[in-house]
Amino acid sequence: MSNLINLAFKKAKKENRPALLTYTVAGDSSKKQSLEILKSISKNADILELGVPHNTPVADGSQIQTSAYRAIKNGIKIDDIFKIVKKFKKFNKTKPIILMGYYNMIFQYNEKKFLNKCKTSGVNGLIVVDLPWPENKKFAKKCKSYSICFIQLLSPTTSVKRTKNIIKDSHDMLYYISMLSTTGGKLKVSSKKIMYNYNIIKRVNPKKNCVIGFGITEKTIRSLKSADGVVVGSAICKEITKSINYGQNPVTNINKLIINLKKKIV
Amino acid sequence: MVVQVLVFGMNLWIIIKKQCEFIGVEAGGPKNSKKHAAPLTYGSKIGILHGAAQYVNQNLDGQIEETESISAGLDYPGISPLHCFLKDTKRARYTAASDEEALNAYKLVTKFEKLRPSLEPSHAFSVAIKEAKKFSKDTIVVVNSCGDAYKDKEILEKRLGIKYVKSN
Incomplete structure (x- = not known):
């Protein structure tokens, strides 16, 4: 199943553009609507990241926090998230889905049970924000045995030695955090600097697909065009909040936003 | 969070001394509130929060629960892994004091000692x-x-109704 992620990157490379990854919080603003959003953006996005809402999201900025709180308030549980994934996979079998969450949720749910559910519902990859290398070695191995891609994170402060070690233990995909900030912060670093660090990672192992995330909006996405993939998260969550506040339909607004983003990287 | 009856850190060697008994005191929150900051006393489960495995106040899903305590320094859902270890090995025992009990103790100590402990x-x-x-x-x-207690000046004035006078 994890090959779907590789296929998505290959397809984007063939079209000479970075893969577009979107991040939405599961259950935002309702269980039904988050599925609708996934369905509508899957036409233009290459890989869909689905956030598991946690009420102590240490890596997330205010936009994603607002989305997560809204989802929790609507009573979303992990089982509901798997149901959303399952329903989406019935609609579109080939679009890869990555779950992104915090380790405590998985730990309380039970690792084995969680991975089993991931497999049966059709999850292709996992990002566990607060489970860094080398603490994630065991869990990453378990993921592999369930043919789920565990995505390792790299940041601007990761040393070259550590980068090499992490890449050695990584699966098909890597995630480079563009700057020292929570999600949705203003991009404080120049895109030149980001691409410089990105190229260091690519030089260690050019075969691994590496995506860039954090602080990417309509304004900044074009400058990171040469990466394997770019992740847009907070901008989407912000749009959902805005749509709700103005009494508009988030599904159509998000779809417009994704089309605009895609136009900029093609 | 815990205020230990004996100092850790500097006097860590004392932990191996058999003659010493350790009591850890957690923040039990207001008397009539269900919220507290005492994961060890009230049997919270082990979870992962802020990069550490620790006993932490949480619900069945793993969402972290809100805490309540009069002292800002103890108002935290988790607890240092050192304390978790001392509890698991039964080297220390843990109990909680409510906001009201802490205030009473503050009054008593300031009355009889030349000392003004902060609320923790x-x-x-x-x-x-x-x-x-x-x-x-x-x-x-x-x-x-x-x-x-100078840092708790406003809380103390509000709760005890006495003007706080700076001592030194």
Whole structure:
């Protein structure tokens, strides 16, 4: 199943553009609507990241926090998230889905049970924000045995030695955090600097697909065009909040936003 | 969070001394509130929060629960892994003091000692005063009193209705 992620990157490379990854919080603003959003953006996005809402999201900025709180308030549980994934996979079998969450949720749910559910519902990859290398070695191995891609994170402060070690233990995909900030912060670093660090990672192992995330909006996405993939998260969550506040339909607004983003990287 | 009756860190060697008993005091929150900051006393499960595996107040899904305590320093859902270890190995025992008990202890200590403990160690004082009655006369009780009450000035004035006068 994890090959779907590789296929998505290959397809984007063939079209000479970075893969577009979107991040939405599961259950935002309702269980039904988050599925609708996934369905509508899957036409233009290459890989869909689905956030598991946690009420102590240490890596997330205010936009994603607002989305997560809204989802929790609507009573979303992990089982509901798997149901959303399952329903989406019935609609579109080939679009890869990555779950992104915090380790405590998985730990309380039970690792084995969680991975089993991931497999049966059709999850292709996992990002566990607060489970860094080398603490994630065991869990990453378990993921592999369930043919789920565990995505390792790299940041601007990761040393070259550590980068090499992490890449050695990584699966098909890597995630480079563009700057020292929570999600949705203003991009404080120049895109030149980001691409410089990105190229260091690519030089260690050019075969691994590496995506860039954090602080990417309509304004900044074009400058990171040469990466394997770019992740847009907070901008989407912000749009959902805005749509709700103005009494508009988030599904159509998000779809417009994704089309605009895609136009900029093609 | 815990205020320990004895100091850790600097006096870590004392943990191996068999003659010493350890009592950890957690923040029990307001008397009539369900919220607290005492994961060890009230049997919270182990979870992962802020990069550490620790006993942490949480619901069945793993969402972290809100805490409540009069002292800002103890108002945290988790607890240091060192304390988790001491509880698991039964080297220390843990109990909680409520906001009201901590305030009473603060009043008592400031009345009889030339000392104004901040609200965090006031929790420890409250248990020390209570437990001391059970001990033999030659037992030495050491309380880790960290910090001065000056930082809690506004809370103390509001809760006790007495104007706080700076002592030094």
